[in-house]
Amino acid sequence: MTRPVIGYVTAPKGDILLSFLVGAVIRLSGGKPLRLKREPASGQRQCDGLILMGGLDIHPSRYDASIEVESRFDPDRDALETDWLQHARDHDLPVMGVCRGLQMLNVFYGGDLHQKLDPEMTRDWPNGPIGYTFFRKRISLTGESFLADVIAPHDSVSVNSLHRRAVRSIAPGFHAIACGERGGVQAIQSDTAPLRLGVQFHPELLVYRRDMRRLFRTFVKSCT
Template sequence: MAKPVIAITGPERGAFGPRLLVAVAVRWYGAKPLQIRPSDKIDTKIFDGVVITGGHDVDPVLYAAKSEVHPKYDPARDELEMTVINKAEAEALPLLGICRGAQLLNVSRGGSLFQQLTEQRQLTSKRWTVLPLKTLCLTEPDSRLQTILQTPKARINSLHNQAIDRLGKGLRVVGRDLDNIVQAVEDPDRDFVLGVQWHPEFLIFIRRQRHLFKALVERARQRQARD
């Protein structure tokens, strides 16, 4: 059987490090990474699973809100990744959204975002760090995320200033940080639709963080075998 192909989305330029690390992680577990950029034609791409990577803030126009901050948006990337998410949903492909990817998954389901988390943080640092210095609390013992991580709490990093506010249709919150900010969502009615607010690709030296990619690849392989 051919290796399952995992699409890895990102901007037209840049974000080389995170996308490389995601590619390393999916190769680790026997899949073939496929980098996809806004200039690519999605209808010509064939893949068995998807990773929506982190990056610039999601344009609030996608959830019918006015901009409260002035970051650098990337409309071409928004369009690409919404298309990829819709394709994954329509074809029941396993999907992992990382940071911005989790936010965009939520928006694609009709949810909204906090555009600035400064006022939401009371107990945790506002500092961005790739190191696992923050605490993830698993809120649903029967969740797919709990099954993957095999722990009620885990150490995570933080590289975001936005997060999920109103929850999208069909999603449930399965992880929060100590400030009760949403850190993970999943669709309990789908085979594998998971969004995490942290960056596990920077933590692949930690086995349970690698297992997020392992679980994605395994689901992609199972789906490939059924086709």
């Protein structure tokens, strides 16, 4: 059977190791990876599914807000991902957003973001790359969803956490499918087909776990 082509977006410059990892995960999950570095060609379907990965913060102007917290932004990537999300909408392609990718998915469809997490939520989170590498938090699944089917029979799961921004208002046509122990949206899904899913954690860094491998395999299968 022909492997579905899964387009994925990381930072247009750099992110070589992440791009290699994501490409390998897509390939092992039954897909054919295609790293997307340029805007889509007009009118041509170029992939069967789309994955948006993590990275720098989305500029607040994308959700009609002013800068509340100084951060590093990548306007070129914001524009690139917006173009590919439009392409996915035009061609009814499944989409999965990871961390920043979830946030971009939410912003594209009309939601907005918290520019700073509640200090109560992050009071015992680690600082520094080593701490973040090993830090885990539990999220609870809320009702039936694509993610709940992947994680079944469990109704909660331990995940990593590398972000400092989060969904505030969920976009119209989407709903929360997971939340943190102290609140906060941890995953969203579209109300109708095709599948459009966003997770606030990084499953590509947890692929040593069976449930995270199943998440990618099941998404790739939905693109056939």
